[in-house]
Amino acid sequence: MGFADLSALAYPWDTLGDVRATARAHPDGVLDLSIGTPVDPTPAVVRDALAAASDAHGYPLTHGTPALRAAVAAWFARRRGVPDVDPEAVLPTVGSKELVGLLPSLLGLGPGDVVVHPAVAYPTYDVGARLAGATPLATDDVDAWAGRPDVRLVWVNSPGNPTGAVADVAHLRRVVDAARETGAVVVGDECYAELPWADRWTGPDGASLVPSLLDPRVSGGSHERLLVAYSLSKQSNVAGYRAAFVAGDPALVRGLLATRKHLGMIVPAPVQAAMTAALGDDAHVAAQRAVYAGRRAALLGALGAAGFAVDGSEAGLYLWARPTGDARAGADVPVEGATSRELAAWFARRGILVGPGEFYGPAGDRHVRVALTAPDDDVTRAVARITPS
Ligand SMILES: Cc1ncc(COP(=O)(O)O)c(C=O)c1O
Numbered sequence: 001m002g003f004a005d006l007s008a009l010a011y012p013w014d015t016l017g018d019v020r021a022t023a024r025a026h027p028d029g030v031l032d033l034s035i036g037t038p039v040d041p042t043p044a045v046v047r048d049a050l051a052a053a054s055d056a057h058g059y060p061l062t063h064g065t066p067a068l069r070a071a072v073a074a075w076f077a078r079r080r081g082v083p084d085v086d087p088e089a090v091l092p093t094v095g096s097k098e099l100v101g102l103l104p105s106l107l108g109l110g111p112g113d114v115v116v117h118p119a120v121a122y123p124t125y126d127v128g129a130r131l132a133g134a135t136p137l138a139t140d141d142v143d144a145w146a147g148r149p150d151v152r153l154v155w156v157n158s159p160g161n162p163t164g165a166v167a168d169v170a171h172l173r174r175v176v177d178a179a180r181e182t183g184a185v186v187v188g189d190e191c192y193a194e195l196p197w198a199d200r201w202t203g204p205d206g207a208s209l210v211p212s213l214l215d216p217r218v219s220g221g222s223h224e225r226l227l228v229a230y231s232l233s234k235q236s237n238v239a240g241y242r243a244a245f246v247a248g249d250p251a252l253v254r255g256l257l258a259t260r261k262h263l264g265m266i267v268p269a270p271v272q273a274a275m276t277a278a279l280g281d282d283a284h285v286a287a288q289r290a291v292y293a294g295r296r297a298a299l300l301g302a303l304g305a306a307g308f309a310v311d312g313s314e315a316g317l318y319l320w321a322r323p324t325g326d327a328r329a330g331a332d333v334p335v336e337g338a339t340s341r342e343l344a345a346w347f348a349r350r351g352i353l354v355g356p357g358e359f360y361g362p363a364g365d366r367h368v369r370v371a372l373t374a375p376d377d378d379v380t381r382a383v384a385r386i387t388p389s
Pocket of ligand 1: 036094095096097098100122157160161189191230231232233239243244
């Protein structure tokens, strides 16, 4: 069996034409809080490592250099509370998105197999299931799939995009226990883990307490059937490098490596060097988090003043906002229960682009996703436009 043809599937961000046109017509210019693409410079420590590795005449290692794999294992131990990642069971990926989209196919899933992903979710989980010919199941309820032998892959996304919800150890453990009963693979997509905001997920100096799927309290000390996908795009401002990795079960990683070697799915050598440097430097990650903290506080204040509640958003790069209906009397605020496109249109009339929640599934259709990835000046201007006068 081959890949399903997805060429006719609409790409959500390409469907925003009318909202985009409204925002662009704003006399003081458009402010983009939609796609979460980093806007701050790539740190010098990362760029220097990339430049120093620019003589890359030979083919790079699909498995990643030993230095990169050791840096990933050390990072898991130092930053994620996971002391037992085997460097052999680490594999760089060309950004996380390709891994998310291809994993069901690379694991050999097909028609009749079910891929579980969060009810409100990054769309690529669904796309990847469809590409393989498998069936996506959008649910946060473990009981909806526990015991089903057709469930072969379960995605956990904590901290979540778009909701910013964080799964605690008890929930992750429940997912793992249920999956192990039927042999399903569980993958944690954790690329926002270094951006905690809620007190309960924030340790000294802003260190993350967001639990990993590979945390021994979750895994019980065995990574069997478990993988974590991680991306440096956000924490190190390298979305343009395509720098990510997957780690966990040595047997699963061996299988992925074998297939990816056949396909030539290789992270370029200079990017591998840049990733190694990025993973060894916590200072730039902390500095970037401080920048986002400022933008987040400003936008939270403005959204609150305009009558929005922000749900979840305990970690990550987004505010997941819905109108409550109780704003200052007389203010032009969206009404409670408005659809996410109506809400996006409300922002567009202020020259602001945000993501309609429906992009993330029907359960998201009463929210908008407001990204923190805009320059400080743009955030200041957005705050002024959102705050009722
Ligand atoms: C939940 C989630 N997973 C994966 C990705 C992909 O990241 P990248 O392909 O830049 O590594 C994103 C990017 O927005 C994301 O939000």
